[in-house]
Amino acid sequence: MKISDALSILGLSSGADQTEIKAAYKLAAKKYHPDLNPAGGEMMKLVNAAFDELRNATSTQTSEEADVNYGEELNAALNAIIDLEGLEIEICGAWLWVGGNTFPHKEVLKAASFKFARKKQKWNFRPAAWKSNSRGGFSMEDIREAHGSARPSRPARRGFALGVAA
Numbered sequence: 001m002k003i004s005d006a007l008s009i010l011g012l013s014s015g016a017d018q019t020e021i022k023a024a025y026k027l028a029a030k031k032y033h034p035d036l037n038p039a040g041g042e043m044m045k046l047v048n049a050a051f052d053e054l055r056n057a058t059s060t061q062t063s064e065e066a067d068v069n070y071g072e073e074l075n076a077a078l079n080a081i082i083d084l085e086g087l088e089i090e091i092c093g094a095w096l097w098v099g100g101n102t103f104p105h106k107e108v109l110k111a112a113s114f115k116f117a118r119k120k121q122k123w124n125f126r127p128a129a130w131k132s133n134s135r136g137g138f139s140m141e142d143i144r145e146a147h148g149s150a151r152p153s154r155p156a157r158r159g160f161a162l163g164v165a166a
Contacts, residue, residue: 001049001050001053001093001094001147001148002093002094003053003054003057005050005070005093005094005127006049006050006051006053006054006057006094007050007054008070008071008094008127009028009046009047009050009070009071009074009094010024010025010028010047010050010051010054010071011024011027011028011069011070011071011072012024012054016054018055021051021054021055025047025051028047028071029044029047032044032047032071032075037075037079038079038082038083039075039078039079039082039152041152041153042078042082042091042150042152043071043074043075043078045091045150046071046074046091046094047071070094070127070128073113073125073127073128074094074096074125076112077096077112077113077114077125078096078152080108080111080112081098081105081108081109081112081114082152084105084108085101086100086101086102086104086105087099087100087101087102087105088100088151089151089152090149090150090151091149091150091151091152092140092143092144092147092148092149093143093146093147093148094126094127095124095125095126095143095147096114096124096125096126097120097122097123097124097140097143098114098122098123098124098125099121099122099123102122102123109123112125113125113128119137120139120140122140
């Protein structure tokens with residue numbers, strides 16, 4: 001994960017010191033706790049990875065402008081699709097990639113600000129301020145190798161029928 005991505009996830013700007021990083025981590029941990037948020041388990045993995053990246057960084061100065069609302073946008077996008085059937089959700093770095101049977105959910109994905117990557121035949125969610133420095137083609141394997149990959153598990157939902165736990 002790049003420092004600018006980690007700053008975006010925690011809602012910080014370039015040049016944040018360690019006390020600001022710790023305070024932002026505590027707020028994000030409370031906000032995205034799995035008990036309070038359907039997509040909280042995956043969001044906490046991202047928050048923890050961002051905190052580890054920034055905690056070990058010697059400097060948080062970046063030439064890229066961090067998107068301070070990215071953590072909230074990512075959480076909203078993940079919550080919008082986490083319960084949809086037939087989707088294969090994958091987190092690579094700070095991006096969400098969605099494959100599988102996406103056609104029935106096309107409008108939901110568009111409404112959640114996902115973009116379709118024609119060459120990869122997958123939908124992605126990325127920081128709005130992200131700018132590409134190269135037009136080189138990267139396969140999903142290249143992306144997984146460079147940024148790591150995690151597949152979120154769907155939260156267990158309790159169904160109640162006639163007052164009896166299912």
